[in-house]
Amino acid sequence: MVPKIMKQGTLTPWLYLFGALAIMAVFIVYPTINTIRLSLMDKTGTQSAAVDCVPGEPCWGALENYRYALTNSEMTQALRNNALWLLFMVPATVAAGLLFAVLTDRVRYERLAKTLIFLPMAISFVGAGVIWRFMYILEVGGGPQVGVLNAAIAALGRQPIPWLTNSNWLVNNISLWIVGVWLWAGFCMTILSAALKAVPEEILEAARVDGATEWQVFWGIMFPIILPTVTVVTTTMVINILKVFDIVFVMTNGLSGTETIANRMFKFIVTNQGRAMAIAVLLIVLTIPIMIINVRRFREQERIR
């Protein structure tokens, strides 16, 4: 609460708030409303989306763009891929971050090791895309394999494979997930590591004295204590993955079965605004649960303050 002694005029707060509120109104609130409006319009945003309906085929009237966003095969592929990213890539990243946080906690060169793992966070997705496309190169013309992965496979006497244009779409997606884990594990590690350090040493010592193994200490004591932080990290990752665009754009541009929602939307920005906006609305609907979780968590923190 603001101390009573700090007198203020009725207008004062608004003078402080004005700049920020005006900018946010123009750049966040106005476009969000406009996006919803445009999602009901055709590709140029001039008339209702219902004009795109083809007689004799299913039609959702003004919601025609949403029919596309939810039923078209390219979109269902994107939705499937985003779901798979969430199911496999997010847990893998959080697990890698946690593993690293726990392991480095026990050695003296902790800071150096953590810095090196964290470093990919500083670079752009585009830079990371170049780095990893280079890892995945496949030479088909008979020359030597110059990509690390295929060179390793060739050295083992096996047939090198296309990592990003494989006929098995799952391989291509896994290749992208690896890039994602590489990028974000450091983020998860940093936050989880801070939580681990806050676990009181006495509790852990007491358990060890009682004969608990390190495995039991971790799952029985540490993990429950840091669980709230694991949740925070996971929700943040969920948001990142729902919006994942740059990695896909640079690595595969959504080809070979690697389409994602955000990349699909980008493709339509120029060619079909109505569809692009319907996909954007879909994206925000998907993020609403996380928004609610975050606001709730914030309220709880405020109560504790």
Place this chain on the structure above:
Amino acid sequence: MNSERIKKLLGRIPLHLVIIGMVALWLLPTLGTFVTSFRSRQAVSASGWWNVLSTPPTPGREEYAAACASCHGTAGQALTEADLSEPKVVESYMSSARLLGMLREPIDGQSHVEDPEWQALIEDTGRTREALDAIAPVSEHIGVLAGLGQAVDYGLTANNWIDALVGYKGTATYQEDCATGVSISGKFDCSASDLLNPEGMARAFINTLLVTIPSTALPILFAAFAAYAFAWLDFKGRTWMFALLVGLQIVPLQMTLVPIAQLYSKLGLQSTFLGIWLFHTGFGLPYAIYLLRNFLGGLPRDLFESIYLDGANHWTAFWKLAIPLSVPAIGSLAIFQFLWVWNDLLVAIILLPASPVLTYQITNLIDPRGGNWHLLTAAAFLSMIVPMAVFLAFQRYFIRGLLAGSVKG
């Protein structure tokens, strides 16, 4: 040392191995890119980057030494009537078929080749295919001797970085082309002004700086005022507005791009720096206000009460107390926003297509056939130097900002 301690040390070896292994695994991709950015185009496609310290292969050198060197000499100059270092002589034998035809013709009634094994292979018309394969490297090697072909050089070079900076996309290097004046068309004039070539990374670097610095400063300025109001001023709707702000932090960028682009084209702001500054400001504000308000709100009340008792008003309290005390939080925020804007691709493509930033310029360099890794790797590193340096120098602030509850992505 007693045995107990040795046992403990040995027991920790697997732990060290796992950690070092993981770090190595994480560094490997970046290391490969870095090494490649210093290798010539030929070297990049001739061998993997891990071969950088090995000796490059010299196709045909051994075959030449066995079959030809006894007469022609190792440098090809021993016979004046058939000087193999003379391009005019060698020119017509660069194909193995022509070379084989010539070798089959006797010289002074003798076989051209003395070595019995080679002689047998060359003169047996039933083994032509085999003979052609065997002498292909030889014709490659005499090409090198005559200066017609080039042996692959694994030596490190800064050429890729220069080519990337000026935006040279030819088959040689910018410096070579400038020296010979061959294929340099109107695009380059071989002076420092080439650094401003719109297709080059140097120009993109400047564009990125022009985008990033104001886009970092502006949101912090506006956020500081708003955060002060949320922390130390009383007004209607304070709680719910702040809760709304928490929610706004994760509004996907994609939601806002098209309407803003349309608005900009009406206002004449499309592809202007002002336009992209304002956009990044708008998008950075929710998180910036959130972080600063939490920090300001956590400062001791007594401080603010006492400055008021001394007769200060909010304006003085803001500038003399709140701002100086929140330098650590502002630092975290600045680094976050800086890295975010520097690394952005989506906003830059849509709102600033006419002045490509680093990330956008790199996507322009990507060759779907994969022929220019030497250039791409250098370009990627050019774009990574600044954020890496900022990150390493201010890591502590960055982590503090992260822990203060980042949900921005």
